Amino acid sequence: EAGVTQFPSHSVIEKGQTVTLRCDPISGHDNLYWYRRVMGKEIKFLLHFVKESKQDESGMPNNRFLAERTGGTYSTLKVQPAELEDSGVYFCASSQRVGEYGNTIYFGEGSWLTVV
């Protein structure tokens, strides 16, 4: 069974440019999450999709970040325009059914973003 896959694994962009990160969750997983780790700090929650709907986007830092989940399958996280403080590792994660708290949450390898 394929795990959570993320693309690209590494990205270096200039300040002001746009970057789109993609996440393919494990097939059949309704829950999809985005997290971010800025160097030296905690991994922080960004948002949570249940199928195609945004369940909780309380962690999105500002309106330069836009997340979508087409048809409840893969998700994209777009940063436009990117700023230096957006550099970090962006993790995607997924879990199975809604309402079953404590489901194992499976993480991808992360997308490393460097804004220069």
Place this chain on the structure above:
Amino acid sequence: AQTVTQSQPEMSVQEAETVTLSCTYDTSESNYYLFWYKQPPSRQMILVIRQEAYKQQNATENRFSVNFQKAAKSFSLKISDSQLGDTAMYFCAFMPLGGSEKLVFGKGTKLTVNP
């Protein structure tokens, strides 16, 4: 606000020895889950062990066990018979029940197992 603190940024241990990673958390919730995740270099973060707060018995998974002290809000991870493959970043995480299932992480502990 819920917070998770890992006070050891880096640790090292000799192969075959035992090491304990510390984690404390702060919450007003009474029902929650606690997790230890492991991320080896350039690889996916994987779940090591999980503890339900309502269970008094400490969780165990092979060489990994936890010491869960609910009153003290402490959740340490013990790795017995350390192996080179245990070298990784270890993250302690908290999830309150009844919310959106979002994890609150600590900053992580970088563990190196030396041959």
